[in-house]
Amino acid sequence: MATIFDNVVTRENDHTHLVRNLMDRNPKVAAALLSCLTQQTISEVEAAKFIYRTQQSFEGPDGRQIPDIVVLGENLQCLIEVKIDPELGLTPRQLDGYAGCFSTERGKKHLCFLVPNDWKHSHLLVQISAALEKQNVYVHRCYWKDLIPKLAQTVASGEDNLLKEVLNFWKWRFEISQMTPDEREFMKTWSGEKYRAIRKLEKTVDQAKKLFDARQHKTELETDVTAYGFYIKRQDLYLLWIGIWDTAPAPLTYGYQLDSPHWLRPSSIPSGGAIVPDSPAVAKNQYHLWAFPQEAWDDAERVYAKALSFLDTYLPRAGETA
Numbered sequence: 001m002a003t004i005f006d007n008v009v010t011r012e013n014d015h016t017h018l019v020r021n022l023m024d025r026n027p028k029v030a031a032a033l034l035s036c037l038t039q040q041t042i043s044e045v046e047a048a049k050f051i052y053r054t055q056q057s058f059e060g061p062d063g064r065q066i067p068d069i070v071v072l073g074e075n076l077q078c079l080i081e082v083k084i085d086p087e088l089g090l091t092p093r094q095l096d097g098y099a100g101c102f103s104t105e106r107g108k109k110h111l112c113f114l115v116p117n118d119w120k121h122s123h124l125l126v127q128i129s130a131a132l133e134k135q136n137v138y139v140h141r142c143y144w145k146d147l148i149p150k151l152a153q154t155v156a157s158g159e160d161n162l163l164k165e166v167l168n169f170w171k172w173r174f175e176i177s178q179m180t181p182d183e184r185e186f187m188k189t190w191s192g193e194k195y196r197a198i199r200k201l202e203k204t205v206d207q208a209k210k211l212f213d214a215r216q217h218k219t220e221l222e223t224d225v226t227a228y229g230f231y232i233k234r235q236d237l238y239l240l241w242i243g244i245w246d247t248a249p250a251p252l253t254y255g256y257q258l259d260s261p262h263w264l265r266p267s268s269i270p271s272g273g274a275i276v277p278d279s280p281a282v283a284k285n286q287y288h289l290w291a292f293p294q295e296a297w298d299d300a301e302r303v304y305a306k307a308l309s310f311l312d313t314y315l316p317r318a319g320e321t322a
Helices: 012-025 027-038 044-049 092-101 124-135 144-155 161-174 181-187 192-214 300-314
Strands: 051-054 058-060 063-065 069-073 076-082 108-115 137-143 218-223 227-234 237-245 253-257 274-279 282-291
Touching: 012 027, 012 051, 012 069, 012 076, 012 161, 027 044, 027 076, 027 108, 027 137, 027 144, 058 092, 063 092, 092 124, 108 124, 108 144, 124 137, 137 144, 144 161, 161 218, 192 218, 192 227, 192 237, 192 300, 218 237, 237 300, 253 300
Parallel strands: 076 108, 108 137
Antiparallel strands: 051 069, 058 063, 069 076, 218 227, 227 237, 237 253, 253 282, 274 282
């Protein structure tokens, strides 16, 4: 999956600054992130008043300590260490130096480690927690894979496309996607032609999205392990999904979700198509999908024309009701 952050956010410091900037930019995101990290309930109103800093220096008896992120509030001091490499641990100076980073004047004190699922140094947190016990500092470990879904829920109905792109990037970077036995068996019959065909299909989806964007339609990208596509929206409502999906009955399809308050459903329904579940685990969330013809698989203009015809024919126009 390609995102605008792939070639920009590569190092640990890059991820650290991205986390800090998101919290400073969006109090709703900051509240969700800090609540997950500290295991405390932090409101959006509180988060809006906090100060967010990176690379703040603290002088202690054992030298200088520089936590990745420092969050300061009237009754809160939270240090966040961001880790992206499972092998990268903590230096001896870090293990002993956190005590000098906390002020005795502030209320609740938290030291949080945001780490990949396979981080190999969690045992060190027991030692750190014991050293900070007298200062009433709570030490927490939070996995990226647990944080990302909570942030996604927070912004699901919002209009911040940049934030959604960040979450797509982190989801692909940190979520674990193990192959099933059937998928491993399929990989044994590797075909370069099939791979190239799928990549060309993805390119058609990308080009179709750009056509809708250029022609003043509102779109929202969706890319994960099971699907590669985009939504067409009107204000806060979804109108149509277009893309590649492992559940779909054809390589390239379009359709809508049957029962969701977030969708503007068709005033009438064309014949044909197939009803498919959103996922095997959530069978009640169903989509009605139609296949694009083969000649559209490598032709974004045909995809655009077919989808636009569906919207114009079956969807209520702006200002009308279904």
